[in-house]
Amino acid sequence: MADTIQSSPWTDDGIDPGAVLLNVDNISLSFGGVKAISDISFDVCKGEIRAIIGPNGAGKTSMLNVINGFYQPQEGTIMFRGKERRSMKPHQAVGQGIARTFQNVALFKGMSTLDNIMAGRSVMMKRNLFWQLLWHGPALNEEIEHREKVEEIIDFLEIKHIRRTPVGNLPYGLQKRVELGRALAMEPSLLLLDEPMAGMNLEEKEDMSRFVLDVNQQFGTTIALIEHDMGVVMDLSDRVVVLDYGKKIADGTPDEVRNNQDVIDAYLGVPH
């Protein structure tokens, strides 16, 4: 599985720009009696930034959890990079090149920024116990090789100064940035971002928006993004899918969605 990442630079996942990278087809998910997602279909094309919006409880996070294998949908299929599936284990999703960040930061609190981002490369690090015991030689070489990649990401996200700080001590905005760094370290072909700007001040939001755009443009990473801030969504995304009460109510360009009556109603009806 991991070989698929390793053998291909991260923009090259065998899908042509503009072609469908991820197709979600008639997915339904329920928890006991609660229907979190009802019969939703949409696609994400290679190279785009795809926003998923909707009021709280609409099923956005659940949708990401289905895509990266954390939840198993009762119905529907998912096609990613040409392979169709109902469900898979999270580490298989990782192996196919899906990385994500979480609505509530999910970092390794006791570890430094550097170690957190290095952890994103776990799948690619192959030296076994024997080499690790010796350390000098192949294990150290591998460590340095990945360290170089990680330092590039640290550079890119402008977090050099907190490289050695345990992430538990960092302010929330920086933690979100480290989490993005960890996801980038996985060199994903599809990056899922769950409210990357929630709880940030204006300046932090602008920084994060810039990083998201740069990741998309410089590395060609396809991004699916959940965001509440409409301004951000309109600026960043190529296409928007709107969910409400687990159903899809609109899908299109930011302008189309903005003027859609169902969307306006959903947002007026549910304060957020």
Added chain:
Amino acid sequence: MFYRISGQFKTDYRSDHALFRVRQDAVLMGIILLFAWVIFPFTANEFVFQALLIPVLIYSLAALGLNILTGYAGQLSLGTGAFMGVGAYACYKLVTIFPEMNLLVAIGLSGFFAAAVGVAFGLPSLRIKGFYLAIATLAAQFFLVWLFEKWAWLYNYNASGAIQVPTIDMFGIRVAGPTASSFVQYYFVLFVVTIMTIFAINITRGHIGRTWKAVRDMDIAAELVGINLLRSKLIAFAVSSYIVGVSGALFVFLWRGAAEPNLFDIPLSFRVLFIAIIGGLGSILGNYLGAILIVALPVILNILPEMVGLEINAAVVEHLNIMIIGALIIAVLIIEPHGLARFWAIIREKLIMWPFPH
């Protein structure tokens, strides 16, 4: 832009991965090694070897093994004593079945038996966590000690039910048995402990150590960056139990000379757990500091009144001792829950700043 800086930083990252990024640390380590390898053994008497040096080393090693599992990989174990027992009994069977076997080899192999048993009892760790896992390891503790008692083959059907360390020579030098010299045994133990410590340092700073810490800090996130939880935990159980097993073999073969099953019972498990906690979970150095506090300090406090010429009733000394050690443990845990190693880290930090507080 990603390739611009690659290459030119290479030497930097290599030195960045050096064990001692501050030269003073290397000097300090050198001094400690000088004491351990030269000054202590050449100045110690029989009492110091047997009551202080050798047990501190062996307990440190046991705590190191436990610390890998609990401090680094986040899996609490209450069965350390029993896993030491697996190492000890395995070594006993090896040297009695193969009397020609080099003792170093026998001890190295006995670790694998402990590792195998550790992995077997670690299997439930994917499903159960925290206290529930601790209870499962407690079950291992009871089961194994019961096995040491009931499975007569393990102690070669001795009438006493105990294992007795035979006389063993290595390259013409007596290393185990009643007539082995403490000087030789100390070096034997020191050698094994040094090697194990180097391995532990290497593995915890590499990517396997990182996966352990990731699983410890947030297992769901670890899974979602592609870490195979079961694999990571089982490697931790294996490595930890290996080290614990080796310490158990040393415990009996290089120190106690004999062992009954109940030697490996819960009190031993808790003693090692105390050492790891007081020393500092998630630290290598802490195990040594913890063992000095828990193993050596009581011995020193016991002989202190006599040394300074105070006439105190032995029972009183004993009680004072327990009170002092108990108070110290509580004080350490209140002042610095992360243990003695964190104390040292703070002092070191201050020394680096000194004399310019920022």
